[in-house]
Amino acid sequence: MQSPQRLRGIFTPNIVPLDAKGEIDEVELRRYTSWLIERGVHGLYPNGSTGEFTRFTPEERRRIVAIMCDEAAGRVPILAGAAEANVRETLAACAYYHELGVRAVAIVSPFYYKLSPASVYAYFHEIGRNSPIDVTLYNIPMFASPIDVPTIQRLSEECERIVAIKDSSGDIPNMIRMIQAVRPNRPDFSFLTGWDAALMPMLVVGCDGGTNATSGIVPEITRKLYDLTIAGRLDEAREVQYGLVKLFDAMLYSADFPEGFRAALSLRGFRPGVGRQPLSSDQTVELAHVRDTLQCLLADAGFTDEPVGGCPPRRAGVDAGAVDQIVQGVLAELKRRGMA
Amino acid sequence: MQSPQRLRGIFTPNIVPLDAKGEIDEVELRRYTSWLIERGVHGLYPNGSTGEFTRFTPEERRRIVAIMCDEAAGRVPILAGAAEANVRETLAACAYYHELGVRAVAIVSPFYYKLSPASVYAYFHEIGRNSPIDVTLYNIPMFASPIDVPTIQRLSEECERIVAIKDSSGDIPNMIRMIQAVRPNRPDFSFLTGWDAALMPMLVVGCDGGTNATSGIVPEITRKLYDLTIAGRLDEAREVQYGLVKLFDAMLYSADFPEGFRAALSLRGFRPGVGRQPLSSDQTVELAHVRDTLQCLLADAGFTDEPVGGCPPRRAGVDAGAVDQIVQGVLAELKRRGMA
Amino acid sequence: MQSPQRLRGIFTPNIVPLDAKGEIDEVELRRYTSWLIERGVHGLYPNGSTGEFTRFTPEERRRIVAIMCDEAAGRVPILAGAAEANVRETLAACAYYHELGVRAVAIVSPFYYKLSPASVYAYFHEIGRNSPIDVTLYNIPMFASPIDVPTIQRLSEECERIVAIKDSSGDIPNMIRMIQAVRPNRPDFSFLTGWDAALMPMLVVGCDGGTNATSGIVPEITRKLYDLTIAGRLDEAREVQYGLVKLFDAMLYSADFPEGFRAALSLRGFRPGVGRQPLSSDQTVELAHVRDTLQCLLADAGFTDEPVGGCPPRRAGVDAGAVDQIVQGVLAELKRRGMA
Amino acid sequence: MQSPQRLRGIFTPNIVPLDAKGEIDEVELRRYTSWLIERGVHGLYPNGSTGEFTRFTPEERRRIVAIMCDEAAGRVPILAGAAEANVRETLAACAYYHELGVRAVAIVSPFYYKLSPASVYAYFHEIGRNSPIDVTLYNIPMFASPIDVPTIQRLSEECERIVAIKDSSGDIPNMIRMIQAVRPNRPDFSFLTGWDAALMPMLVVGCDGGTNATSGIVPEITRKLYDLTIAGRLDEAREVQYGLVKLFDAMLYSADFPEGFRAALSLRGFRPGVGRQPLSSDQTVELAHVRDTLQCLLADAGFTDEPVGGCPPRRAGVDAGAVDQIVQGVLAELKRRGMA
Secondary structure, three states, rough: OOOOOOOOOOEOOOOEEEEOOEEHHHHHHHHHHHHHHOOOOOOOOOOOOOOHHHHOOOOOOOOOOHHHHHHHOOOOEEEOOOOOOOOOHHHHHHHHHHHHOOOOEEEEEEEEOOOHHHHHHHHHHHHHHHOOOEEEEEEOOOOOOOOOOHHHHHHHHHHHOEEEEEEEEOOOOHHHHHHHHHHHOOOOEEEEEOOOOHHHHHHOOOOOOOOOOOOOOOOOHHHHHHHHHHHHHHHHHHHHHHHHHHHHHHHHHOOOOOOHHHHHHHOOOOOOOOOOOOOOOOHHHHHHHHHHHHHHHHHHOOOOOOOOOOOOOOOOOOOHHHHHHHHHHHHHHHHHOOOO | OOOOOOOOOOEEEOOOEEOOOOOOOOHHHHHHHHHHHHHHOOOOOOOOOOOHHHHHHHHHHHHHHHHHHHHHHOOOOOEEEOOOOOOHHHHHHHHHHHHHHHOOEEEEEOOOOOOOOOHHHHHHHHEEEOOOOOEEEOOOOEEOOOOOHHHHHHHHHHHOOOEEEEOOOHHHHHHHHHHHHHHHOOOEEEEEOOOOOHHHHHHHHOOOOOOOOHHHHHHHHHHHHHHHHHHHOOOHHHHHHHHHHHHHHHHOOOOOOHHHHHHHHHOOOOOOOOOOOOOOOHHHHHHHHHHHHHHHHHHHHOOOOOOOOOOOOOOOOOOOHHHHHHHHHHHHHHHOOOOO | OOOOOOOOOEEOOOOOOEEOOOOOOOHHHHHHHHHHOOOHHHHHHHOOOOOHHHHHOOHHHHHHHHHHHHOOOOOEEEEOOOOOOOOOHHHHHHHHHHHHOEEEEEEEEEEEOOOOOOHHHHOOOHHHOOOOOEEEEEEEOEEEEEOOOHHHHHHHHOOOOEEEEEEEEOOOOHHHHHHHHOOOOOOOOEEEEHHHHHHHHHHHHHEEEEOOOHHOHHHHHHHHHHHHOOOOOHHHHHHHHHHHHHHHHHHHHHOOHHHHHHHHHHHHHOOOOOOOOOOOOOHHHHHHHHHHHHHHHHHHHHHHHHHOOOOOOOOOOOOOHHHHHHHHHHHHHHHHOOOO | OOOOOOOOOEEEEEOEEEEEOEEEEEEHHHHHHHHHHHOOEEEOOOOOOOOOOOOHHHHHHHHHHHHHHHOOOOOEEEEEEEEOHHHHHHHHHHHHHHHHHHOEEEEEOOEEEOOOHHHHHHHHHHHHHHHHOOOEEEEOOOOEEOOOHHHHHHHHHHOOOEEEEEEEEHHHHHHHHHHHHHHOOOOOOOOEEEOHHHHHHHHOOOOOOOOOHHHOOOOHHHHHHHHHOOOOOHHHHHHHHHHHHHHHHHHHHHOOOOHHHHHHHHHHOOOOOOOOOOOOOOHHHHHHHHHHHHHHHHHOOOOOOOOOOOOOOOOOOOOOHHHHHHHHHHHHHHHOOOOO
């Protein structure tokens, strides 16, 4: 077999903008898709956890990918989340996405039920053996049945179609174990991290890239972090990673996922609309505060204005240095690459 | 408001038989439905976790309930699992089940994402305010976002349509806390346990019944346990509960849920078919052993013959006494009630 | 072997009063010991988790038991916590407590390190084979390595000296499994629950008693709950259990264990002193509020006056009924038994 | 304040050799201490988790440190584990270790009870305010109450005596959060990781060193990993880290901690003796197999001979490359440094 190119770089798991009726806002989704591509992400990843795949119908999931494929028009590869109710439905989705021309599908481990490694293996083996398109395993143990190292190794050896794993655990020693178990026999196999707060050290230990929710909000920063790390400019990368942890934490822990990311997206000039998971009135109030906090962080990074009323003075020494360096670094890099 | 009758008794969460093509086996599902009713369960609970609701399409979920409603023909009330991808889809399912004439729907707490109590509240509040039919909350913290006591209390006070909670945690102190928080203001609110291994003590502390997977396999025993406990015949009930723990554990922990129950169902004369979650070849071999173990337990209880090759001698004192008493007790009770 | 009496009833795990210098307050400890005995607890359990055994030196642990033995003077049996740094030290403590005349020792499973079942077995086997005195296993999985059912069964079969298990998990199905596994071969083996919120259902499924921290604060209520349940007066017992859950929760969850119990003890007329685990100033302020809440609950139950400033009006229906019944029930029972 | 030198480098948490009677083997402990120093570890860390501090008496803990201080004779700094039963006892130990001339003490967060952040704060604040010697916080959330980021920040600001944290979680994003919160105001504060499988990426994100159990077995490798990483030779460092993960996992997960490390120590020519936690006969047999596996890994790395009977052929590609490179790298480095 001629070894194809490994999946590499930053694949953005995108929020799906909704209109006033709660339907997919195609115009905004297209605008967002192109905006991401223009800001340098290496690929797109619809129907991920950030994309709230579980809250759409099977038909809607297909439509999201179709719109984004059409808009991307081959400018970047697309990794399409394809998990459906069971293997048969999932394979049907794989066939559909294959026809659309996506680069690969990503399939989350079975969720709701907590399955044993043997069942997780059997599930992916069945898919891997029958998919018409390359498959990325999606390991997110906080939400779905974990895919352990022996299972990954066995699947990588038995199923040529399985070409990558996207791991959202943030567990670096486990990433090392996965790479050790798979890479010798499958040099084409790619390892992607979904945990933005560990992106730089993940790349340092051998990961090929990430599917990072922050890249949907500040693609400039996530992309820069990737570039600096790959270039071995570790001191600069470390500073950017520190700033990204702050942004990531603020979006992730401030509200039920992915509401913080939705709020931040609105600060970048998009209309993400109201999510499908209802919010209590208390939550709506809180989210306004979260939005202000995020606006201050994004204003710090030069991406938006401060909110009305301004931002609290930053603790001397704690934030200022790191974030300033990010801003300068990002701006310099953007200038260098002709993007600013 | 005139307080309607509380939901009471044993509601059976049923396995859905599949045919050789993996499709719903309507004939077998009808036969199973009637068999359960004839063996004395108080109600039926399609589209529960035992019913693998996540592994069917939205259309299939509707069809399962439609078949069972038609077959039950009003002989027992039906509690239909109605959770769909989002609130709108769920409410549409509620409307459909309402037209079918089910007694109430059961809606599992949002899963995949781990939601905060505020989000869980907002989700059920939206449903409770708009459902055309009575709603049972479904709390299963090992699989879905937990519904905590303040959330239950608030929902019970604000949404008349929410009439019950089905709790599968098996946590008895927490059940006491729920009852304490809700019953004073909502005497019509029902508390059902989904944890068979705690059915008797749950009833003793104030539960109204259960949605118990064992009742889909040995409805005679689960029903008997309910009757003995309600009648205050605690010494007999304790013996039956001990036996049920053994059966429950054997079906629950021997294989990934609900494979053990599927295997046991085949021992009661049904053809449940092969489940939709694939099994590895190792798992298939193991499941044959599990089936033998279950057959021995069911043979002990008088429900089937011993497997070819016989059963291992039971450890003196450990099993014999308890199980024999169950058999005798069950047979005596069945005779008394004209069922054997 | 002639089967001795099983350990039965309520064994109180006591707080150790400290004086102004942080030393054991012998006078108060003696007064407290006698007060508990006079209020009807069946036994005493020094050096338990409530007794903060880890915060005393080995010498202090011995002194606590010596004082209480001397004060009890044989009026009730004593179960002495005897866990020390390793097996040798633990066996030396067992020998010392044996000479003091305690009924049995209780030994918590190894903690800090999370040990496998094999290591837990080896640890208790070594102790069980060499202890000069009866041993109670102490299973508290939230704090120490769990003792699983096969381990309990094996130890009960191999070590005659091991005569009981105290389980603080509150997991009733697991208690059933333990009893099923052990009782047939060891009818003298006793099962005690340390989880007050499940005392009544634990007794209903076959437990012999409890080591309950509430019995150190409201021995009248815990004892009454035991008596009503054993007598089969379930409706009354249920009401008392509901009230006890409220008290237990208030003391357990209001502050880091066992500070809530220490605060409550001061409301019963003792001077428990300041604990050895330091409190922040915020915590000290909070604890004052906790004390008021507890005082209201204890005042409700007739054990103390309301705090200065009074208690908040109870929510109609929620608390009043249940707690009033407790008060009446407890008072009536106390009168009947000549204690009030 | 004149900022003293941060703690930096690899501090070895050592196993304590025991003699045939189970007593501290002073001769072997001295020989081991000097051996570690000669192999290049930057410091020693007695009474850590690897050192089984909980299984010794207070007197024995003091003696271990005294012997090692005497043997080290100032060649490397010593970080002495000083946690005792309560604050008073701990401060007495601090005073004793101070007199011995150790560089600092390390104090594990309170264990057994799971304390809130407020209590953890209060505990360390009391110690930090009263210790005569520099204090390292020891965070090991799998065994003890977690020390969260706000607590670390507050303690670092209020207590000059608290100069470092040793974190054994292996959670790199959390390490970033800790450094972000503390370093701006306390440039002298040191961050050490106790999780060997993440040592290289931890150093890359800003850690100052580690307290790594592998350095007690293969000090040559752990030290080399530190040196390569600090020198920015990431490709070489990555290979060494991969090999260290394999060794670490083999020692950590093969038996209850720290038995795998004890077994490995015997392969380096020491007599660690039999641990104080008893082993079942099954465990003793298993440990012999573990010893063979470890011997093969250590033989691969050039530190010992293969076991009698030889080692299994390594899976092509999986182990050979990585481990060979380690061997070569370590040997080359050792030669360069005059150690081989």
